[in-house]
Amino acid sequence: MEKRRDEDSGAPAALRPKRPFVRMSGPKPTWTDDEKRSLSAQAKALAAKLGRALRPADLKRIKIPRRSFFAVKAQAARLGLYPRTRRIQRWNAREEQMLVLLAGKRKLGARSIKGRGFFSASSDHAPFWADRSVDSIAQKKRRHGLVDPKRSQRAKYAKRLTSAERKKLRSALRRNPQRKSNDEFAQEYGVSSSTIRRYRKEWSIRQSWHEAMQLPSSREKRKVLVEETRLRNRARWKRQKSELAERLEKHKQSLLARAAKRGRELEWRVCARCGREWPKTDRFFAWAPKRQGGTIIARYLRRRCRICPRKSS
Numbered sequence: 001m002e003k004r005r006d007e008d009s010g011a012p013a014a015l016r017p018k019r020p021f022v023r024m025s026g027p028k029p030t031w032t033d034d035e036k037r038s039l040s041a042q043a044k045a046l047a048a049k050l051g052r053a054l055r056p057a058d059l060k061r062i063k064i065p066r067r068s069f070f071a072v073k074a075q076a077a078r079l080g081l082y083p084r085t086r087r088i089q090r091w092n093a094r095e096e097q098m099l100v101l102l103a104g105k106r107k108l109g110a111r112s113i114k115g116r117g118f119f120s121a122s123s124d125h126a127p128f129w130a131d132r133s134v135d136s137i138a139q140k141k142r143r144h145g146l147v148d149p150k151r152s153q154r155a156k157y158a159k160r161l162t163s164a165e166r167k168k169l170r171s172a173l174r175r176n177p178q179r180k181s182n183d184e185f186a187q188e189y190g191v192s193s194s195t196i197r198r199y200r201k202e203w204s205i206r207q208s209w210h211e212a213m214q215l216p217s218s219r220e221k222r223k224v225l226v227e228e229t230r231l232r233n234r235a236r237w238k239r240q241k242s243e244l245a246e247r248l249e250k251h252k253q254s255l256l257a258r259a260a261k262r263g264r265e266l267e268w269r270v271c272a273r274c275g276r277e278w279p280k281t282d283r284f285f286a287w288a289p290k291r292q293g294g295t296i297i298a299r300y301l302r303r304r305c306r307i308c309p310r311k312s313s
C-alpha cells in the first residue's frame with residue numbers, strides 16, 4: 001500500500017521518483033457524502049454492466065478525484081459494495097498503546113516491530129492482538145504521526161549491499177588481517193557503522209572490547225574523547241569559579257554595608273594563593289580540621305579562599 005504513496009522527500013533530486021506524485025502525508029481528509037455517493041453509483045453501474053458481483057480488481061475502473069485505488073477499495077469495502085474477502089480488524093486501545101510505545105518511544109520500524117513478535121498470531125500474546133502485516137503496522141504508524149520523516153527517507157535511500165558485497169564483507173570481517181575497525185569497514189562499503197555492527201551480530205562475528213580497543217582507530221578515538229572530557233571539565237570549573245567569585249564579591253559588599261551601618265570593622269584575611277582580600281568568615285574560607293596524633297582537636301579557617309582549588313588550574 002505504501003508504495004503508491006510518495007511523501008515529499010528530502011532526498012537528492014536524482015533519487016526522487018521521476019513520475020509526478022501527489023503530496024500525501026499524514027491522515028487524509030475523510031470521505032465526503034458526495035464522494036461516497038459517487039463511489040456507490042459507479043460501483044453499482046459497473047456491477048450492472050459486468051453482470052456479476054464486483055471483484056477488488058474491478059475497482060480500478062472507478063475514478064474518484066484525488067483518491068487512490070487503495071483508498072477507493074477500502075471505502076468500497078466499508079460501504080459493503082463488494083463482498084469482503086478478509087475481515088477488517090479494528091485496532092483496539094491496547095494494540096494502539098503498544099504501537100505508540102514501540103514506534104514512538106523505542107523508535108522501532110514496522111518491520112522490526114513485527115520481527116520482535118508483536119502483532120503476530122503466533123506470538124505468546126496473541127489473544128491481545130490480531131495478526132497484522134508490516135504494511136498495516138506502517139500505515140498505523142503514519143496515522144499516529146510516529147514516522148520520523150528524516151529517518152524513513154534515510155532508510156528508503158540507504159545503500160543496500162548486494163549479495164556479492166555481503167559475501168565479501170563477511171569474509172573480510174572474519175579474517176580482518178589489517179585489524180580494521182567497524183568505522184573503516186563502513187567507509188569502505190559505503191554503509192553506516194551500525195550496519196556493520198548489525199552484520200557482525202547476524203553472522204556472529206564478534207569483536208571483543210579488548211580487540212576493539214587495540215585497533216589504532218579506537219586508540220585515536222579514545223584519545224580524542226579523553227581530551228574532550230578534560231577540556232569540558234576545565235571549562236566547567238572555570239565557569240563555576242567565576243560564578244563563585246561573583247557570589248562572594250556580592251556577599252562581601254553586603255557585609256561591608258552592614259558593618260558600616262553599625263560602625264564596626266571587619267576582620268580580613270588575604271588568600272595565600274590568589275591574594276584576594278576577604279572578610280575572615282567561613283563563607284570565604286573553608287574550615288579545616290586541626291589534628292594532633294590523628295585526632296581532630298580543633299578546626300581553623302584555611303589560608304586559601306574558597307575560589308582557589310586544591311589542584312592548580
Ligand SMILES: [Zn+2]
Nearest residue numbers: 271274305308
Ligand atoms: Zn584565593
